Amino acid sequence: MRYLRLVILLSCWLGAAVAAQAQGRITGVVQDSVTHEPLAFASVFLANTTLGATTTEQGTFVFERVPKGTYDIVGSYVGYRLSKQNITVGAAAQQVTLRLASSGPQLSEVVVHADAHQEDNYRKFTGLFLGGTTFSKQCRIMNPEDVDVAFNDTSKTLTATTPNFVQIENTALGYRIKYYGLHFDYNTETEASGFDGQTVFEEMKPKDDQQRRQWAANRVAAYNGSLTHFLKSVYDNQVTESNFLAQQVRLVQPLRAMRGEQLLKKKKGAFTAADRDSMRVWDELPAIAQLNPAARPIDSLRRVSTDGRTFLRFTNELQVVFFGEAPDPGYTQPMSPIGPVSAKSPTKRQVSRLTLLAPETEIQPNGTLANPLDVVSGEYWGFQKMGEFLPLDYAPPVAVAAPAPTKQAKAK
Structure with a gap:
């Protein structure tokens, strides 16, 4: 999905307007958890964003124009443990008090043991x-x-x-x-x-x-096809328009094991040692993934509540294919799905898997999850790490008026 070599001017990208989002205001104070004395010049930030602040001499801080959503607000101070609170930013102003606990006395001497490895x-x-x-x-x-x-x-x-x-x-x-x-x-x-x-x-x-234009182009490339991009497309009901195909994956037992279990269930009398051995072997057989080639309708991917909130909701697992961009050269696994996808772009695609650990989980308007631990991603999404890590407040250009830049194969 990545590795861009800028071959055209992208000034039209950089001039594009960012999608308007509802914004809110956060004010607060950082204190010692025991004495409640304010901590001056402590660091405060909204986790996974570019939004950070330093407290005043009175221990206070302000965040203006925070995009609507759910965040962890974190306080940090030398000699203290981190303090974290989960907040939801809306139109109303938020008031937060972060109380930091001392990390305790520090050892005066550190003994380092040599490690050959x-x-x-x-x-x-x-x-x-x-x-x-x-x-x-x-x-x-x-x-x-x-x-x-x-x-x-x-x-x-x-x-x-x-x-x-x-x-x-x-x-x-x-x-x-x-x-x-x-x-x-x-x-x-x-x-x-x-x-x-x-x-x-x-x-x-x-x-x-x-370099400014290069960074802007690379950020767009990091966003395209990402899990956040997919969740944003689900939230906006733009899955197909965003070049995604979501298909249902179902894990089933091997046919031989299922037939064997059916025969044993019909058997009269107690199971023999050989029967139990057979069942143990069948239990250890890996499940087989079966793919429904049809695209999942939007109502099978999300639920929109009466108050307008959107929840990711699907059964079993999803295979998610992003068309139009080839995988990273460093991805050595076969980029092949478990079933047919489409002749739309057979060579330029990125195939990922998504598992939902909760019955449903809320999607924020920017495509992030209120609780990221509710999902597990694999295959191509599992391959992407710190190099593609974007802040939650990143917003791609609304429209791209120029062709996508070509990719570079050489990193600095």
Whole structure:
């Protein structure tokens, strides 16, 4: 989806109006959780956005013109633990009090034990955390000395944490990202990885107008085909118009196992040891994914409540295909769906999977989820990491008046 080489002027993109959104105002104060004394010059930010502030000498802060939606507002201060509250921004002003607890006394001496594999562990962490896309290769951790990496031989788990934040510079998209409270885990046996924390974005200053246009084009490319783009298309009832195809995936038992279970159910008398062994083997057989090739109608993807709120809602799993852009050169898995898609653009497509862990989850107007943990994404969406990470308040141009730029194969 990425790796743009600017070959045309994009001034018409940059002049395009951004979709109007309802906005609200947030005011508040940051205090010590015990004494309730204000904390001057503390950092306050809306997680995963470019919206940040520093408190006054009285510990107060203000956010003006915040786009409508649900956010985690986070307070940070040296010597204190992070404080976080979930808020929903609407037309009415929000008043927030963040109380930070002391992180406790600091050790006067730190004993460092040599680890012959420390460099390898750190390299493994950065590869999994930053990702392998062309944009990810243009990301760099600016304070590696603040990242604690360790490997547990018993659990076969690689972990990475930071006492304050890890700062990433993404020179492909033009953002500096501070990732507070990072906790990263990777199991070498299952190859499952995950990380969480609270992030704030800062716009980097372009060196010239060409770089400014390049960053704008790259951000559009990072957005196109993303999970946020798909959810926005569901919210707006523009799935087909946005070049997405959503199909239902159903996991079923192998036919042989189903027929065997049916025969055993008809059997009279107690099961023999051989019967139980057969059932155990059938239980261990992997389920087979079956695809309904028809596009899912919008009413099978979302529910709109009487008060106008929109909820993502579907059964089983979804296969989501985005047409018109080829996958990243770094994506080595076969870009082939489990069933036929369309002759519309057979070579230029990105195939992802989406699982809903709750009966339904609310979609915000900008395409984000009120609770991102309600969904699990896989395949192509699972491949994209820090290189494609955009702030929640990013809004792509309303209309593109110029052809899409070509892609570059070489990262800086």
